[in-house]
Amino acid sequence: MAKHKESEEITTKNPTPLEVLTYEEAFSELELTVSKLEGESKNLEESLALYERGQELAQYCAALLEKAELRMEQLKPDSGMNSGQED
Numbered sequence: 001m002a003k004h005k006e007s008e009e010i011t012t013k014n015p016t017p018l019e020v021l022t023y024e025e026a027f028s029e030l031e032l033t034v035s036k037l038e039g040e041s042k043n044l045e046e047s048l049a050l051y052e053r054g055q056e057l058a059q060y061c062a063a064l065l066e067k068a069e070l071r072m073e074q075l076k077p078d079s080g081m082n083s084g085q086e087d
Contacts, residue, residue, distance in 0.1 A: 015053055018060045026064070030057040 018026065033054040037047065 018056060021060070023061060023064045023068075026057050026061050030054060030061060033057065 016025075016029075021029070033050050036042070037050050037054065042050065
């Protein structure tokens with residue numbers, strides 16, 4: 001008998017478009033995807049779908065973190081331009 005879990009539909013059927021996910025939502029879905037891949041054995045197609053979604057989520061999360069880091073750098077006063085000057 002095949003086991004069906006409601007949470008399986010999150011990443012394999014009609015996934016939420018990345019651009020509408022917050023970082024926290026995307027990271028949470030990524031954790032769930034990794035957990036599924038490490039858990040019960042899946043058929044090849046389902047495993048590939050989970051892997052692909054996981055890669056998309058990981059790249060999306062990395063891009064959001066890069067944007068946040070850049071924004072923080074831009075908000076820093078002087079951004080290290082006056083590092084050679086004394087106060």
